[in-house]
Amino acid sequence: MPDVHFPVLSSERLRLRALCSSDAPNLLALYADAEVMRHWIHPPWTALAQAHTAIIEAQRDLESGRALHLAIEAWPDGHLAGSCALYDIAPEHRRATLGYLLAAPYWGKGLAREALQVLLAHGFGTLGLERIEAEVTPHNFASQSLLARLGFRREGRLHARWRVGGATRDVDLWALLRQDWVA
Numbered sequence: 001m002p003d004v005h006f007p008v009l010s011s012e013r014l015r016l017r018a019l020c021s022s023d024a025p026n027l028l029a030l031y032a033d034a035e036v037m038r039h040w041i042h043p044p045w046t047a048l049a050q051a052h053t054a055i056i057e058a059q060r061d062l063e064s065g066r067a068l069h070l071a072i073e074a075w076p077d078g079h080l081a082g083s084c085a086l087y088d089i090a091p092e093h094r095r096a097t098l099g100y101l102l103a104a105p106y107w108g109k110g111l112a113r114e115a116l117q118v119l120l121a122h123g124f125g126t127l128g129l130e131r132i133e134a135e136v137t138p139h140n141f142a143s144q145s146l147l148a149r150l151g152f153r154r155e156g157r158l159h160a161r162w163r164v165g166g167a168t169r170d171v172d173l174w175a176l177l178r179q180d181w182v183a
């Protein structure tokens with residue numbers, strides 16, 4: 001499948017762009033890190049094929065408009081620092097769900113906030129969304145702080161929402177309404 005076109009979204013230290021097939025090894029490194037994946041809704045990846053499959057799905061979803069799954073590149077060195085997504089895009093309800101992760105060396109520098117500000121601007125602006133949701137496990141304090149900093153509010157707990165590695169996992173549902181968003 002040829003790589004799909006999507007305009008690059010820029011911030012001071014980052015570039016957000018469509019995932020392409022050559023990202024597979026770096027994407028695997030990101031999603032294979034047990035520390036990065038500690039609060040994720042599936043176990044760490046173990047095979048390059050998982051990265052290739054995810055990239056193909058991301059490209060299909062981008063074409064269909066179902067989801068926007070982007071690479072986060074550090075600027076100007078171009079390293080893959082992480083990935084972020086607006087998925088479950090429901091244009092009829094003007095709603096989508098937000099996902100994000102960064103490689104551990106990039107944590108604690110305000111980079112997730114910087115990336116998500118750009119993605120939220122795209123969601124509320126270009127895509128015309130009115131509500132953006134995120135699901136966060138109760139012990140993922142970094143993610144909760146990040147969402148709170150961006151203006152999200154915790155709306156409640158979804159019990160036994162996911163099964164990961166044979167155990168059930170609760171998540172908290174967070175949401176940001178366009179009217180509460182500070183660009």
Ligand SMILES: CC(C)(COP(=O)(O)OP(=O)(O)OC[C@H]1O[C@@H](n2cnc3c(N)ncnc32)[C@H](O)[C@@H]1OP(=O)(O)O)[C@@H](O)C(=O)NCCC(=O)NCCS
Nearest residue numbers: 036100101102107108109110111112113136142143145146
């Ligand atoms: C969650 C994650 C993306 C945060 O990335 P980050 O770049 O370190 O976050 P930022 O530096 O932009 O910080 C944003 C806010 O969260 C706070 N924060 C960051 N890490 C924190 C931590 N470990 N504990 C408490 N607060 C934390 C920061 O202080 C900052 O608040 P401030 O602007 O008021 O100072 C990163 O830790 C990560 O990739 N984790 C693994 C994957 C994951 O859990 N993704 C989310 C799934 S829901």
